[in-house]
Amino acid sequence: MDITAQMIALAKAAKTAARTLAASDGLTRNRVIENVARLLQAEAPVIRAANDKDLAAARAAGLDAARLDRLTLSDKAMTDMIRACHEVAAQSDPVGEIESMTKRPNGLLVGRMRVPLGVLCMIYESRPNVTIDASILCLKAGNAVILRGGSEAFHSNQALAAVLQKALAEAGLPAAAAQVLPTTDRAAVSALLKLDEYIDVVIPRGGEGLIRAVVSEATMPVLKHYKGVCHAYVDQWADLDQALSLVFNAKCHRPGVCNAAECLLVHEKVASDFLPRVAERLGGAGVELRACPRSLPLLGAKAVPAKDSDWGHEFHELIMAVKTVDSLDEALAHIAAYGSNHTEFICTTDHPAAMRFLREVDASLVLINASSRFNDGGELGLGAEIGISTSKLHAYGPMGVRELTGTKLIAFGDGQVRS
């Protein structure tokens, strides 16, 4: 069987399984997820052995320490996966919820029922825990899932796939509801991305290159974010103590993540008060400040002039671009030009400025007087997330269980015909 035929068979099996899953009850799907938790514990030695195989190959191939770390299924990684199972099982089941029923003049009751999306395909890079974290969210929402992890995690992912399939079978659900590709052949991914007849949505997670490749090949919708270039805007009417604490948290709490702030915009009326404090607090914490010509003299000796390429750049480390702006208008224009539709926040005590920022900034999360670090499913109350989407279609922001479902229209009639 060639690779295309093999992928068609796999995707067809997923679609058939999705129908069973969509009709299954929430208790059965929770049982699968609890089975996963139990089997992760029971099969830990097998999983570890597979992971060791991947790690040995990765070391031999000279992978850097950061990538080796992401590849490792440590005790903590195993415990985290098990905890995620318990948390997801405890969430309420969105499938079958009826959101509203309104009555038409002819007596027809019309509403929306929440339904699974169908078959999801996850394409991701090295971290094998995604195999479990993504699968349990998909299964909870009644979806079948096809997983394609990093080739360096191949054996780990196969071992985790065995856990998933055993967990499904034990609960009487089809094993094809969670399938890990049995090959690392790149052609398999290309073949899958053409199968919009069977696959409803693709979620790539990883570097911008991976995501752009998926977008250009896929015939089905792609839920994704390329990068997180988040701005902090300190308005003329900001509480500067609070603003400093917010900017510090947004930049320094975890600089390597997508909801960390990359650029500080300061209103000119407060620049001379605020920027020296930024230099002291953030500079003191080791942040390199790359400043526009107006900000530079206010930031002291350690700041450096910003280059054009620093605006809109995701540094992923302790570096921050700093720009003094004339007005809220200029801040909004800068964010529109350089933002990545991920997370943006304003520090202000002025109600009109706050509400205008809220309305006009186009980002998956817009905050008033709170740190960009809150753009996370858990922090926002959505529960565990499968990723953050920066496309406005369907889900804009973190995607939890609910965002892995859609709604269909339903109607209760008693003989209505259209005339």
Next chain:
Amino acid sequence: MDITAQMIALAKAAKTAARTLAASDGLTRNRVIENVARLLQAEAPVIRAANDKDLAAARAAGLDAARLDRLTLSDKAMTDMIRACHEVAAQSDPVGEIESMTKRPNGLLVGRMRVPLGVLCMIYESRPNVTIDASILCLKAGNAVILRGGSEAFHSNQALAAVLQKALAEAGLPAAAAQVLPTTDRAAVSALLKLDEYIDVVIPRGGEGLIRAVVSEATMPVLKHYKGVCHAYVDQWADLDQALSLVFNAKCHRPGVCNAAECLLVHEKVASDFLPRVAERLGGAGVELRACPRSLPLLGAKAVPAKDSDWGHEFHELIMAVKTVDSLDEALAHIAAYGSNHTEFICTTDHPAAMRFLREVDASLVLINASSRFNDGGELGLGAEIGISTSKLHAYGPMGVRELTGTKLIAFGDGQVRS
């Protein structure tokens, strides 16, 4: 300027206009739509002259009567467009609505605000009234729109574009918020479909060939339906008088549309009572019945044996496939195999059967005891629609103004940082 550069310039202008539109108030957007209504009246002679030019060329090219009819901007077509403007202007403005605000343990208020999708691209076939109907819905929802109609309607669409741009300019909004492609070059469409940096969603309307071509080329999400293969299932516990009236309406009310029924499934327990009545009522109305071997003898002399290709076929005329099934399970399996996720209905008085059909059938609208003909934005209370989507992502079913928006997350804080 080559065609790609020209399309990039056009899409960039649309994106800039979308930012202005998103920040505009609903009154201003309504003024644009009322301006369109007034200008359609005032500029009718110019529009008619352009349409006559298209019609003359179409006649010379030998277009058939049905296509000429769709191309004609008759008095009725003009009046309908004007009425649509008034109706859409009268709808409430969804942009900026806040759907809910819940409080997190740290005091952060988190909710969702309804926002425009951004830039929409409509690709459609001959009917020039779509240029107006689609544009006013997009503008109402705060979106910019790029339109590419059928090449045979080129002059008509240019005249309608002039109306749209004048209407925008009179209200102080950028003309680039509604642009009709200034060329019929197919390469322009291919270039546009790669511009996911500027265009948020594509909506193709037309034949399956057009839609498949768009899906395979587009890098941005596509909202679409390929076809409507709708089933009527008459259950063992159906009220047969009511069922007959529903099946008749679903098949005969307007057989050429996507929500007409194409296939009748009848439970074996009622087949011998029901099918002779179907033969009399539908056969009497000129419907050709193509029946499975069990149904055939019950349908009388005029029925013909169904071929394999009749199952899952969209006839678009007075033809109906008929199949006797053993059970609800078989009906559900048939719909899963041959349905098009468009519209499906059950006739039954049995509550468990009704609820199971409702839950398990995967279609944009599932009805109990009502005709499939109700799958229409106006009939379901959504207002005018831009099309019907059969993808579960984002909007499943008719897409009205509300479905042309999305939500972003918003948060009101008072200094919250993440620890």
